Amino acid sequence: MEKKSYTFEEIKQKLVNYCVYQDRCHSEIEQKMRDFLLIPEAKDDILLYLMKENYLNEERFTRSYIRGKFYMKHWGRNKIKINLKQKGITEKLISRCMDEIDDEDYAKAINKIYNDYFSKQSGIKTYQKKSKTISHLLSKGYEYDVILDVLENE
Structure with missing residues (x-):
């Protein structure tokens, strides 16, 4: 099956919507971008745009992820940390955001x-x-x- 092709602006808007729906991390955005056939420069442009416009904010994502997994799913700190690391979040950022759990x-x-x-x-x-x-x-x-x-x- 042939993939539908989108313009650069359409792809950018789709990724903005993807971020607006729920906080995302860089690895999720990069995974989503693989669905579109983009040249590396276009990917960089979109990533920069999403960060500059604050659609993509790694700390906000991490804090929201920690709150959600603890307060909704009742996960402990170790499981949250392991899952965040799998998403490419740094140890330093994870530690800084763990204060989300009282x-x-x-x-x-x-x-x-x-x-x-x-x-x-x-x-x-x-x-x-x-x-x-x-x-x-x-x-x-x-x-x-x-x-x-x-x-x-x-």
Whole structure:
């Protein structure tokens, strides 16, 4: 099937709309640009335009991503960090933006997930319930030492 060809301005507008719909990072924009047959100069022009007009803002994307993954999906810091790195976000920027997660909210979330998951386990010994619950929290990206603090405060 032949790809529909667009003018430079049409492609630029499509990418603006893509950014307006939801915050994006550079790697998502570059992936989207691969769909269009653009020469490198055109890609650079579009990237510069998106940044200059503040459609593309890596810090805003990172902050919004962290808030969304923690407050909506209840991911821990480790999982958020790994996923942001896969999107090409630097360690420095990730660290700077982690203050989007309130420490008190983080503690509440991990306690709630722990208690909910622990209470759903049935027909197994307590130490097995604890072990499964720890594994569940690790898979959601919570730090092992933070999980141990929860256990100690049981």
